[in-house]
Each structure stands twice: as C-alpha cells, then as structure tokens.
Amino acid sequence: MCLAIPAKIIESKDDNMATVDILGVTRDVSLDLTPEAKPDDYVLVHAGFAIEVVDPDYALETVELIKEMPEMAQVGMVS
Numbered sequence: 001m002c003l004a005i006p007a008k009i010i011e012s013k014d015d016n017m018a019t020v021d022i023l024g025v026t027r028d029v030s031l032d033l034t035p036e037a038k039p040d041d042y043v044l045v046h047a048g049f050a051i052e053v054v055d056p057d058y059a060l061e062t063v064e065l066i067k068e069m070p071e072m073a074q075v076g077m078v079s
Helices: 056-067 070-076
Strands: 005-012 017-022 025-030 042-046 049-054
Touching: 005 025, 005 049, 005 056, 017 042, 025 042, 025 049, 042 056, 049 056
Parallel strands: none
Antiparallel strands: 005 017, 005 042, 017 025, 042 049
C-alpha cells in the first residue's frame, strides 16, 4: 500500500527541492509537482515528491491519526 504523509516545509532549496519535517524527521523532497509550496506550508509527500499543498488543520489532524497507529508511522518513514 502506498501512503502520502503530511509534512511541513522547513526550508526551500535550489532546484525545486525543500527540507520537510515528517513526524519529527527531516527529509529533502522535490517540489516539482507543487511549485507554489513555500516554507511553513503543509504538503502531502509520496515517494520523495510533495504531491499536493494541504490545509494545515487537515495535515495536523492526519498526523494525529497516524500517531495513533504506530505501525503506520513506521511504514511511512521507510522510504
């Protein structure tokens, strides 16, 4: 099963890349599919790409649901 995880953009980088925070872990992801995304935005991340900018309330609610299911959080961090 593939899952997109909400992440907060911490820093924009060159070449349409950004550093994001996903459940307390930082990763670099591509913003090629979401060029409008900027620091402090929440995005859904799948396979190293931010695929959609999402509402902060939705993102935080989803993160809380993921935290309630630790097995999902571990799977989401494996990429």
